[in-house]
Amino acid sequence: MSDVSEIPIREKNIVLIGFMGVGKTTVGQLVAKKLYRDFIDVDREIEKIYGMPITEIFRKMGEAEFRRMEKEFIVNTCTHQTLKIISLGGGAYLQEEVRKVCLSKCIVYFLDLSWESWKERLPLIIDSRPLLQNKTLHEIEDLFFKRRKAYSLHNSKITTNNLDAETIANNIVESIKFAWDIYQP
Ligand SMILES: Nc1ncnc2c1ncn2[C@@H]1O[C@H](COP(=O)(O)OP(=O)(O)OP(=O)(O)O)[C@@H](O)[C@H]1O
Ligand SMILES: O=C(O)C1=C[C@@H](O)[C@@H](O)[C@H](O)C1
Numbered sequence: 001m002s003d004v005s006e007i008p009i010r011e012k013n014i015v016l017i018g019f020m021g022v023g024k025t026t027v028g029q030l031v032a033k034k035l036y037r038d039f040i041d042v043d044r045e046i047e048k049i050y051g052m053p054i055t056e057i058f059r060k061m062g063e064a065e066f067r068r069m070e071k072e073f074i075v076n077t078c079t080h081q082t083l084k085i086i087s088l089g090g091g092a093y094l095q096e097e098v099r100k101v102c103l104s105k106c107i108v109y110f111l112d113l114s115w116e117s118w119k120e121r122l123p124l125i126i127d128s129r130p131l132l133q134n135k136t137l138h139e140i141e142d143l144f145f146k147r148r149k150a151y152s153l154h155n156s157k158i159t160t161n162n163l164d165a166e167t168i169a170n171n172i173v174e175s176i177k178f179a180w181d182i183y184q185p
């Protein structure tokens with residue numbers, strides 16, 4: 001496989017980042033369909049590699065092993081593949097190497113959601129996100145705001161409050177087409 005460091009903007013992977021549950025997986029799938037591209041969900045790929053759900057990976061192998069595999073998978077994918085829509089897991093972008101490879105080889109979209117709106121999502125996701133389990137709401141709020149520093153390193157921010165997934169995906173497609181036209185008419 002070839003290195004893609006000099007990749008034209010229209011061929012770059014599009015990476016979605018943001019806190020757990022903001023909609024990276026849901027929206028990423030829709031963006032991929034709208035742009036006729038393949039979709040890669042990093043969490044799902046890691047689950048396939050280990051043959052078990054993330055909650056079980058965390059329980060049996062520990063978070064450190066999950067983070068090692070997550071980083072390896074993202075670095076490989078971003079370095080050797082193009083034209084993909086890639087949804088990261090919520091914590092992947094906390095690793096410096098992940099940020100570096102995403103920002104140097106891909107176009108990074110940060111899906112932002114207010115804390116007030118996010119709280120309503122908690123019941124939908126708590127069973128499948130080990131890091132939310134055994135935490136008070138106050139501890140989750142701390143994590144939510146601490147992680148914003150890493151997410152602030154992006155190419156474009158999409159505010160998602162009160163928008164359905166279809167509308168958010170349309171906003172990303174419109175934004176990316178605008179960028180393509182400006183940088184590579
Ligand atoms: N725009 C939206 N409006 C309402 N609910 C949404 C929206 N986007 C996603 N959801 C719902 O929120 C939950 C979490 O969505 P999703 O799994 O896409 O989040 P994620 O960002 O990929 O999370 P993670 O970082 O843990 O992978 C799902 O139940 C999904 O149906
Ligand atoms: O935000 C996180 O640290 C995580 C988010 C999920 O997507 C999974 O990657 C896992 O549950 C950890």
Ligand SMILES: [Mg+2]
Nearest residue numbers: 024025043089
């Ligand atoms: Mg996801």
